[in-house]
Amino acid sequence: MLNCRSAFCVCLLAILNWASLSLAGQGQKSSYTSQGTILIDGSKTPELISDRQALRVWLLSVAEPPDSGPEQTHRMQVKVLGTGLNINDARILLMIVTQFANQRKSIMEQEITDKAMSKQQIRAAREQLFMDTEASIHKELSPQGIHELSKHLLHVKQHMVIGAGPVMHYQNNISK
Numbered sequence: 001m002l003n004c005r006s007a008f009c010v011c012l013l014a015i016l017n018w019a020s021l022s023l024a025g026q027g028q029k030s031s032y033t034s035q036g037t038i039l040i041d042g043s044k045t046p047e048l049i050s051d052r053q054a055l056r057v058w059l060l061s062v063a064e065p066p067d068s069g070p071e072q073t074h075r076m077q078v079k080v081l082g083t084g085l086n087i088n089d090a091r092i093l094l095m096i097v098t099q100f101a102n103q104r105k106s107i108m109e110q111e112i113t114d115k116a117m118s119k120q121q122i123r124a125a126r127e128q129l130f131m132d133t134e135a136s137i138h139k140e141l142s143p144q145g146i147h148e149l150s151k152h153l154l155h156v157k158q159h160m161v162i163g164a165g166p167v168m169h170y171q172n173n174i175s176k
Contacts, residue, residue, distance in 0.1 A: 039163045046157035054153040055137075056130055057160060063101035083152040089145030096140065100133045 040048045062079045064072040080094045107125050111117060138146060 039161060042157040042160040042162070046154055046160075049157040049160055049162060051150065051153055052130075052134065053162070054156045054160065055134060058153065058156050059097065059100055059130070059133065063097050063104065066098075066102045066105050084148045085141070085145050086148075089141050089148070092140045093137065093145070093149070096133060096136050099136070100129065103129050103132075 042049050062076055064076045068076075076097065077094060080097060081090050083090070083093065085093060104126075107122070107129060110125075111122050137149070141149065
């Protein structure tokens with residue numbers, strides 16, 4: 001059974017994968033599966049994955065729910081420190097990720113409680129959250145911090161596989 005966080009991640013990845021279709025079609029380094037799905041393998045061609053996509057995946061994997069216990073909070077801190085940022089930039093990034101998690105939870109709660117919200121409004125709210133978070137990162141981190149985070153996102157890209165096509169399959173391996 002998927003929880004809200006897993007369902008949100010699956011939906012976000014589906015949107016990112018669909019959006020990557022036009023990018024993948026432009027590159028000769030993408031490959032096709034037997035089902036006609038275009039794949040971008042970040043371990044082979046990380047340059048075909050945008051920094052924005054990598055940042056979104058990283059944010060979703062790092063941000064813990066606002067009502068997390070000490071273990072989850074510590075896990076989030078370790079992941080942020082793993083970016084290679086200096087301590088001041090790491091503290092700032094941790095605050096930004098925490099704010100992202102709080103706002104994301106608010107959007108998810110609103111999606112559940114406000115039945116009048118259309119799918120387009122929900123998508124727009126999610127997109128605005130990502131854009132605001134990205135802007136905060138670029139505004140608040142030092143130039144060296146931005147550089148270190150970019151290097152870390154290259155590492156993230158090298159562990160991503162993006163696919164889009166007529167049939168998209170997603171498997172939740174997190175709970176297994």
